[in-house]
Amino acid sequence: MARPDIPASGKAITADWMRRALRAGGASDVPAIQQVAVEDIGSDMGLMAEIVRCRLVWSEPTDAVPASVIVKLPSPAERSRRLSRLQALYKREYAYYRHVAPQGAMRSPRLLYGDYEEKSDRFVLVLEDLGGMHTGDQLAGATADEARSAIRAVARLHGRNWNAVGQPPLSGFHDVGSPKNRTVVQIIFLAYLVPTLEHFGSFFSDEMRALVEAYGPRAADHLADLRATPQTFVHGDYRLDNMFFDAGAASDAAVVDWQVSGLGNGLYDVAYFMGGSVPTDIRREIERDLLAEYAEIVRGMGARDFTFDDCWRLYRQNMLACFLIMIIVCGGLDLDDARMRRLVETGMRRTLAAMEDLDAAEFLPAPRPVLSPSNLFSSLSRLAYRGYRTLR
Known part of the structure; x- marks a missing residue:
């Protein structure tokens, strides 16, 4: 399945994009999403990236997919993006979720979908929402x-x-x-x-x-x-x-x-x-x-x-x-x-x-x-x- 484009920002995340991302990440039988409510949480949780919580309203009841996810994207601040490229910060996080997290040695959010573009240094991670923990x-x-x-x-x-x-x-x-x-x-x-x-x-x-x-x-x-x-x-x-x-x-x-x-x-x-x-x-x-x-x-x-x-x-x-x-x-x-x-x-x-x-x-x-x-x-x-x- 073709990967969806990386959103320009959290505001660009749509119901269609989220459904395609979850399916590309391996979720099967993903029903249609009626609505995505995007909440900015980056001011509390991140300096080097934009972080949003997406609350999902599904077209039919389902336990196969979550009610909310966390999405991580490049920072809107140019200074932070420059530092990220210099130190390969986005690439490193993407690589962790793809290659090290599956070891199970340390608990971290489950990766539901991820993508990284080497040339542009843009990335997206759709992650399990740990909001139920403190x-x-x-x-x-x-x-x-x-x-x-x-x-x-x-x-x-x-x-x-x-x-x-x-x-x-x-x-x-x-x-x-x-x-x-x-x-x-x-x-x-x-x-x-x-x-x-x-x-x-x-x-x-x-x-x-x-x-x-x-x-x-x-x-x-x-x-x-x-x-x-x-x-x-x-x-x-x-x-x-x-x-x-x-x-x-x-x-x-x-x-x-x-x-x-x-x-x-x-x-x-x-x-x-x-x-x-x-x-x-x-x-x-x-x-x-x-x-x-x-x-x-x-x-x-x-x-x-x-x-x-x-x-x-x-x-x-x-x-x-x-x-x-x-x-x-x-x-x-x-x-x-x-x-x-x-x-x-x-x-x-x-x-x-x-x-x-x-x-x-x-x-x-x-x-x-x-x-x-x-x-x-x-x-x-x-x-x-x-x-x-x-x-x-």
Whole structure:
């Protein structure tokens, strides 16, 4: 069956388009749709994409197809679309739902239909609506039970793919630590560091400001160091706002927003979640116990030589890498939205506190040999950053 065109926006979704999409996605005996009511939920759930809920009115009663679905489309903001193309964000999320989600290692919305156009970098995902579950509150922060559920869930995803990144379906997935990608990440990071410190500099202690400015020209080296550690499939933006929970007893978190997913060290997801989504006092109380449970789950799935000490060291090393998304989000996106600004500020306070608690500065990469390409790139990056900062 021919694939329907990708809608220009949520407003362009029609009853006929939705029926053709569901049929192209494999649903059989799809009755006619009388009406599609489109509700914008992107302001609450997404920065880098347009996200809408479509409530479907069917021509006849049916249990074979849902009463509502979530549709994800490219962002209407040109700046976000440029960043997506540069970092292959839409392609990465589409690839997750097509190739990794079927593993069943982590709960995520069921893909009902998806399409991606390489040339235009346009995409559409029609996903199961998880509206019957409750979301975490990023501003309030995760409870101890929510944190435990999140760490258990991501441990199973990581354990399922531990050191299997050269095998299908993971071979060919985005590898943020590859030489090409880590170079791009460092350039973006330094470009956004200047506006971040202009707008949010008061959140940085003198020590943290010195650390982030030292880290910028060495970010690629840090990613190279992390690439030499055990690799798996990572979510990349593993935070409470991207999680849904069943009501009542602790259950596995269902996780959305896979745009920055790819290959990396699994403790990045853990550090990013614990640092940014868990209130500092709760994190300090539970983090060692949760890291021990994470290591136990991963060992039980085949990584027999993965000790708690290995896990704890990688957790601390990856906490330093949490600068990456923090700076790119703060410096590169429109933060006029009041809630989003509070969200970023809250996450920044928590993450900077975690970096200090865990002495993440210990993992600032050592200088490379003077004439090495890595050191030359670092030196040029440092000069470019200083020049850009002066011109601002």
